[in-house]
Amino acid sequence: MGYPDGGEGTVRKNPVSEKSNDSFLLLGLPLETIGGPVLNSQGKVIAVVGITDILKSKHIGSKSVEELLEKSKSGTVEPLSQWQKRKPIRLVAIGQFAQKKGRHATVRLIRANGKKRIELGDELGSGFFIAPDKIVTNIHCVADATKIQAKLFGTETFYDIEGVTAFDPKKDLVILKVARKGPKHLSLGDVQIGELIAAVGNPLYSENSETIQKTIAESFGKNVEEGKITNGTVHSIRKSDELIRLTAELLPGNSGGPILSSKGKVIGIAVGGLSSGDIGFAIPSSALEELFTNSEPTQFLELAKWQEKPEIRAYAYRFYQAQELISSALRAEEENKKHLYYKKAIEVLDEAIRLYPRDWQSCYLRGDVKTELGQYQEAIDDFDKVIELIPDGAFAYIARGNAKQDFGYYEGAIADYSKAIQFIPDYAAAYNNRGWATYLWAKDREKVEGKNEIVKSLYYAAIEDYKKTRELSPDHRQASNNLKLAEEALTGETQ
Helix, strand or coil: CECCCCCECEEEECHHHCCCCCEEEEECCCHHHCCCEEECCCCCEEEEEEEECCCEEEEEEHHHHHHHHHHHCCCCCCCHHHHCCCHHHHHHHHHHHHHHHHHHHEEEEEECCCCCCCCCCCEEEEEEEEECCEEEECHHHHCCCCCEEEEECCCCCEEEEEEEEEEECCCCEEEEEECCCCCCCCCECCCCCCCEEEEEECCECCCCCCCHHHHHHHHCCCCECCCEEEEEEEEEECCCCCCEEECCCCCCCCCCCEEECCCCCEEEEEEEECCCCCCEEEEEHHHHHHHHHHCCHHHCEEHHHHCCCHHHHHHHHHHHHHHHHHHHHHHCCCHHHHHHHHHHHHHHHHHHHHHCCCCHHHHHHHHHHHHHCCCHHHHHHHHHHHHHHCCCCHHHHHHHHHHHHHHCCHHHHHHHHHHHHHHCCCCHHHHHHHHHHHHHHHHHHHHHHCCCHHHHHHHHHHHHHHHHHHHHCCCCHHHHHHHHHHHHHHHCCCC
């Protein structure tokens, strides 16, 4: 089986598309074969090659092509320029552009182990060339590794990192000096709300993980999708720190990778995502441009010297020591061991905040850990500080709302979830959480007041929140289960 002037490969059933009897994955086909026919041994067309992923290419089966031909007999003709403006077509175009233009300059940052293979625990994150001898990434990716290499995606080419030429601890940005010149670097562009984007990086993944924290605990250093492209859109720009909100899943390992516009320009640098996985954040390219433009050769610091700076040590404490302890707590089966890991994590985060008092991320993480330990008021205090520093941070209101809910302060939790929704109106997790807090508040009041009109109105409000959650996220099973509970509580009938 093969293509005329194309390549050869083997066909296997696509596990991602089990519902379809006409979907396959082809292995080992080159990028240039997109759109070409797939022939079987009898020379019959069995498929048309779709978007290639270098190692594997998803393609359209012949049955789908026949159905499309039948539809084309209607005689309706759509102008090519108009058809190309359709969102699915634009997403495909961005994905192809990212493959051709973005991946060639994207790197996988690893600890240099002196060997020709990447081992468990070597993973640091992503980065990309911004100049012939310079790579940009997040500070948190490289704050703790004494020797670093950058592996160019899709090759066995490694670049040694000599040191740092510029950095901004407030933005979590650093420009690394490379020992020798690399490939053609990427260019910077401006961000536009609603624009389609492609994020290129090397994310960790875990097939059974439901949250980012669990992904870290289960997958750190094990499973990496090198050079993965994730499509999305620019949702908004957060005013307090100018972070770009993206409707794209950015997992650990994506950090430091480029966010490309439809023109192939870097509009941002991936920096993290919400635990729900449906919102990602990126540092705007304008911050990188300013850092790069103002950097001087005399600013060069060897990696070890740079890592001695208090603000960089704070990053290392948070992203490595504290995160490792939290991951250990998530894996621990015994409750006393879990609590011990959490308490040690708080001590580490205390030191990070001492070194860098404006480190709101350490404050946020410490609040999360205190919530897990049942130290609700202290957790709320931490989230208060985060909100003081990032007043439009929806994630902080969600976290504080969770602490208040666990504390039994349902009215305060509802107010916080509502604030998060104000900042991100299509944030499904916020509606679900608000629905649950409203349901719990109704149950509490019903015990004392009976099912009066106020209690009924709370149940109705919870039901509306769950319906909104399912509207935004149809596969949200928790919202579906919670909806049944609220409806049963309202009617008194078990469904």
